[in-house]
Amino acid sequence: MSPARRYFAGGSDTTRSSAGAVRYGAGLRTLSVATIAVMTIALALVFFWAPLEAEQGFLQKIFYVHVPLAITALCGFVLGGIFAIAYLRTRDSRWDMRSYVAIHMSLIFGVATLITGSIWAKGSWGHWWVWNEPTLVSFLIVFLLYATYQPLRFAIEDPERQSRYAAVFAITAGAFVPLNFIAVRASSAYLHPRVLGATSNLPWQMALTFLVSLLGIVLLFTTLCKYELTVKHTRMQLRALRRLAERREDVTAGVAPTSRPRSAAPGVHATAMSANPVHPASGPASAERARRPSS
Amino acid sequence: MSATIPGASGAAGGSGHSGGAEAPGGAGAPGASGERTPAERNRRAGAAQPHGRTLAVVRALLRKELLVELRTLESVPGMALFAVTTFVVFHFALNRDSVDGDLAAGILWVTLLFAAILGVNRLFVADADQGGFDAFLLAPVDRSAMLFAKVLTLLAYLFVLELVAVPAFGLLLLGPSLGHALPALIGVLALGDLGIAAIGTLVAALAVQTRARDLLGPLLALPLLVPIVIGGARASSPLLALGHSSGPAVRWLLTLGLYDLVFGLIAFALFDFLLED
Numbered sequence: 084m085s086p087a088r089r090y091f092a093g094g095s096d097t098t099r100s101s102a103g104a105v106r107y108g109a110g111l112r113t114l115s116v117a118t119i120a121v122m123t124i125a126l127a128l129v130f131f132w133a134p135l136e137a138e139q140g141f142l143q144k145i146f147y148v149h150v151p152l153a154i155t156a157l158c159g160f161v162l163g164g165i166f167a168i169a170y171l172r173t174r175d176s177r178w179d180m181r182s183y184v185a186i187h188m189s190l191i192f193g194v195a196t197l198i199t200g201s202i203w204a205k206g207s208w209g210h211w212w213v214w215n216e217p218t219l220v221s222f223l224i225v226f227l228l229y230a231t232y233q234p235l236r237f238a239i240e241d242p243e244r245q246s247r248y249a250a251v252f253a254i255t256a257g258a259f260v261p262l263n264f265i266a267v268r269a270s271s272a273y274l275h276p277r278v279l280g281a282t283s284n285l286p287w288q289m290a291l292t293f294l295v296s297l298l299g300i301v302l303l304f305t306t307l308c309k310y311e312l313t314v315k316h317t318r319m320q321l322r323a324l325r326r327l328a329e330r331r332e333d334v335t336a337g338v339a340p341t342s343r344p345r346s347a348a349p350g351v352h353a354t355a356m357s358a359n360p361v362h363p364a365s366g367p368a369s370a371e372r373a374r375r376p377s378s
Numbered sequence: 379m380s381a382t383i384p385g386a387s388g389a390a391g392g393s394g395h396s397g398g399a400e401a402p403g404g405a406g407a408p409g410a411s412g413e414r415t416p417a418e419r420n421r422r423a424g425a426a427q428p429h430g431r432t433l434a435v436v437r438a439l440l441r442k443e444l445l446v447e448l449r450t451l452e453s454v455p456g457m458a459l460f461a462v463t464t465f466v467v468f469h470f471a472l473n474r475d476s477v478d479g480d481l482a483a484g485i486l487w488v489t490l491l492f493a494a495i496l497g498v499n500r501l502f503v504a505d506a507d508q509g510g511f512d513a514f515l516l517a518p519v520d521r522s523a524m525l526f527a528k529v530l531t532l533l534a535y536l537f538v539l540e541l542v543a544v545p546a547f548g549l550l551l552l553g554p555s556l557g558h559a560l561p562a563l564i565g566v567l568a569l570g571d572l573g574i575a576a577i578g579t580l581v582a583a584l585a586v587q588t589r590a591r592d593l594l595g596p597l598l599a600l601p602l603l604v605p606i607v608i609g610g611a612r613a614s615s616p617l618l619a620l621g622h623s624s625g626p627a628v629r630w631l632l633t634l635g636l637y638d639l640v641f642g643l644i645a646f647a648l649f650d651f652l653l654e655d
Contacts, residue, residue, distance in 0.1 A: 171651055228601035231594065238588035244654075248584055251648045252598070255580065258644055259602060266605035266633055 108313050111306075118302040125292070125299040133292040142206040147293055149199040151300035152192050153222060157260055159189030159304060160229060164257020167250035179246040182253050184311045186232055188304060193226045221267035228256050432520045439514075439527030444534065446504065453497045454538050461493040461543035465550045476553035483615035486547055487607050490536075490567075491574070491600075493543065497535045498578035499595045501528060502586040515653060525579060525649040532575040540567055552618060559617035566617070569634040570610040573641060577602050580645040583652045602641075609634040 129147045136143035166182035169175075200219055201211045214220060235252055239245040285293065447453060468485050469475070477485060505511045514524055544563070548556035556563075578599060585595040613630035 224601050224604050228598075231597045231601075234590070235584065235588060235594055235598065238590050238594060240589070244587065247651055247654065248587065251580075251651050252584060254648060255602070255644055258640065262637060262640060263605055266608050266637065269608075269629065269633060 111309055111313060114302070114306045114309060118299070118306045121295065121302050122299040125296040128292040128295055133288055134286060136289075139207055142203070145199055145203045145206075147296040148300075149196060149203055150293070151297040152199060153196040153218075154297065155300050155304045156189045156192035156196055157222075157225070159185050159192065160225065160260055161257045163189065164253045167253035167257070170246065170250045171254075176246060179250060180312060180315060181308075182250065183236070184308050184315070186229060186253060188308050188311065190226070190229055190232070192300075192304065193222070193229065196222060197226065217268040218264075221264045224263055224267065225256075225260055228259060232256070432523050432526075435517075435519045435523040436526045436530070439523060440530050443527060443531040447531075447535075453500045454535050457493040457496050457535065457539045458542040460496055461489050461539060462546045462550075464489045464492065465543075465547055469551060474551075477551050478553040479619040480611070480615045482547075482552055482618040483611040485551065486544070486614065486618070487570070487611045489547070490540065490543060490570075491603060491607060493539055494532075494536055494574050494578060495596050495599055497532060497539070498582045498599060499585075499592055501532060501579065501582040503591075506586045511653065521650045521653050522646060524653065525645060528579045528582075529575045529645075532578050533571055536571045536574060540571070554618065554620050559614075563614055563617050566610060566613045566631070566634070569631060569638060570606050572638040573606045573634065574603060576638065576642045576645045577606075580641075580649065583649065587652075605637050606634065609637065 125147070129144055133144070133147070135141065163182045163186035166178050166185060170178035170182060200222070204213050204216070204219065205211045212219075232249070232252060236245055236249045239248055465485070468477075468489070472481075502511075505514070515521075544556070544567070581595060581599045581602065585591045585598060588594050609630045613627060613634065616627070
C-alpha cells in the first residue's frame with residue numbers, strides 16, 4: 084500500500100492531513116508580502132543605486148538576476164536530493180512531494196537561468212551560446228539531466244514505486260551536480276575569470292545589491308514552492324473528500340433506496356454534496372460517522 | 379534462434395534460485411523455484427558467512443547472465459555490429475578517410491558510448507519481463523549481489539565490444555597506427571568502462587520499470603555519462619594524435635577514476651531501493 088494511499092485511508096489520518104493543510108497554508112501571505120517587498124527593493128537597488136560597471140555598462144545588471152537564479156536553481160536541485168534522502172529514510176510521502184516540488188521549481192528557474200545567460204552572452208560576447216564558459220555548459224548538462232525527472236516519474240504507474248524511483252533519481256542527480264561542475268570546469272581553459280566567481284572583489288554597493296537580489300530570488304523560490312505544495316496538498320485532500328462523499332452516497336443509495344426519494348439522477352450528486360457541507364476540518368469525521376451504521 | 383530463446387528465458391527466470399541454491403551445495407533443475415525457496419530459507423538461517431555467500435551469489439548470477447547472453451546472443455553482437463556500422467557512418471558523414479587526435483578520440487568515445495547504451499537498455503529487460511526480479515527477491519540473499527553481477531556483466535559486454543570496435547576503428551578510420559597507443563588506451567578505456575558500467579546499471583534498473591524504458595534509458599544515461607566522455611576523450615586524444623609522443627594527462631585519468639569511484643558508491647547505496655517489490 085502506498086504512503087499516499089495509506090495517508091488517506093483511515094479517518095484519523097485524514098484529520099491529520101487536514102491539520103497539515105492548515106500548516107501548509109500558514110505563513111503564505113507573510114511570505115508572499117516579504118518576497119514582493121525584497122524583490123522590489125532589490126530591483127530598485129539594481130536600477131537606481133548600484134554603480135554601472137566600467138566595461139559592460141548597463142548590460143551587467145542582468146548579473147543581479149541571472150546569477151541568483153542559477154544559484155537558487157542549483158541549490159534547489161541539491162535540496163530535492165536531500166528531501167529524497169529524507170523520503171527514503173522515513174517513507175513519508177510529504178518528503179517525496181517536497182522533493183518533487185523543489186526539483187520542479189528548480190527546472191523552471193533553470194529555464195530562466197538559461198535564457199538570461201544566453202542574453203548576457205549575446206550582449207557581451209556576441210553569441211547566444213558560448214562553449215568555453217564552463218559554468219554555462221555544466222548548467223546545461225545538469226538541466227538536461229533534470230529534464231528527464233518528470234518523464235521518468237510519470238512513466239511509472241504504481242505511486243509508491245514512483246516515489247521511490249524518483250527519490251533514487253533525485254539523489255543520483257543531486258550528487259551529479261557538483262561533480263559535473265568540477266569535470267566541465269576542468270575541461271575548459273576557463274577563459275573568462277569574470278565577476279561570476281568572485282563576489283569578494285566587487286565594490287561593496289554591487290555586492291550588497293547582489294546579496295539583496297539573491298535573498299529576493301531565494302524568497303521567490305520558497306514562496307512558489309510553498310504555493311505549489313499547498314495547491315498539491317489541497318487537491319489531494321479534495322480528491323480524498325470527494326471519494327469519501329461518493330462512497331457515502333453509494334452506501335446510502337444501496338441501503339435505503341426508497342426511504343429518501345430523489346428527484347433526478349444528475350441532481351443526486353449536487354444534493355448529496357450540499358446536504359452535508361463537507362468542511363475540511365469536520366468533514367471526514369462526519370462522513371465517517373454517517374458511513375459507520377450502514378457498514 | 380527462435381528455438382534457443384525459450385530455453386534461455388527459462389534459465390533467466392529460474393536462475394535467481396539456482397544461483398542461490400548452488401552456494402550451499404548442488405541443486406536440481408531450475409524452474410521448480412516455488413517449492414524450493416522455503417527450504418532454502420531455512421538452510422540460509424543457519425549459514426554464518428554472509429560475505430562468502432554474497433560472493434558465491436554474485437558468481438552464480440554472473441554465470442547465469444553470461445550463459446543467457448551466450449545462448450541468446452541478444453546484446454553483445456548487436457553492440458559490436460552497431461559500433462562498426464557507426465564507424466562507416468562517420469566516414470561518410472565527415473567525408474574523411476582517416477582521422478586523428480581530438481576527432482579520433484571523439485568518434486571512438488561517442489561510438490562506444492552509444493553502443494554501450496544499447497547494452498544498458500537490454501540489461502534488465504529479461505529480469506523485468508520474465509520474472510527474474512521476483513525470483514531474485516524471493517531468494518534470501520544480499521540484494522547488492524545483483525548490482526555487482528550486473529556491473530560485471532556490463533563490463534564483460536564492454537570488454538567484448540571494445541575487442542571488436544577498437545581494432546575496427548584502427549583499421550577503418552584511424553590515421554596513425556594503433557600499436558603505440560594501445561597500452562595506454564587500454565588503461566583509459568578500462569577506467570571509462572568502470573564508470574559506464576556503474577552508471578549504466580543504475581540507470582538501467584531505474585528505467586526498466588517505466589513505460590517508455592527504451593527512451594528513458596538513454597535520456598537518463600547520456601547526461602550522467604558526459605563527464606566520462608570528457609575525461610575519456612581528453613585522455614585518449616594525445617594517444618591518437620599523429621605525433622603521439624605524450625601519454626594521457628594524469629588530470630583526466632584522475633577525473634575518470636574519481637567519477638567512477640563516486641558513482642560506484644552511489645549505485646551501491648541506492649540500488650537496494652530499486653529492488654523493493
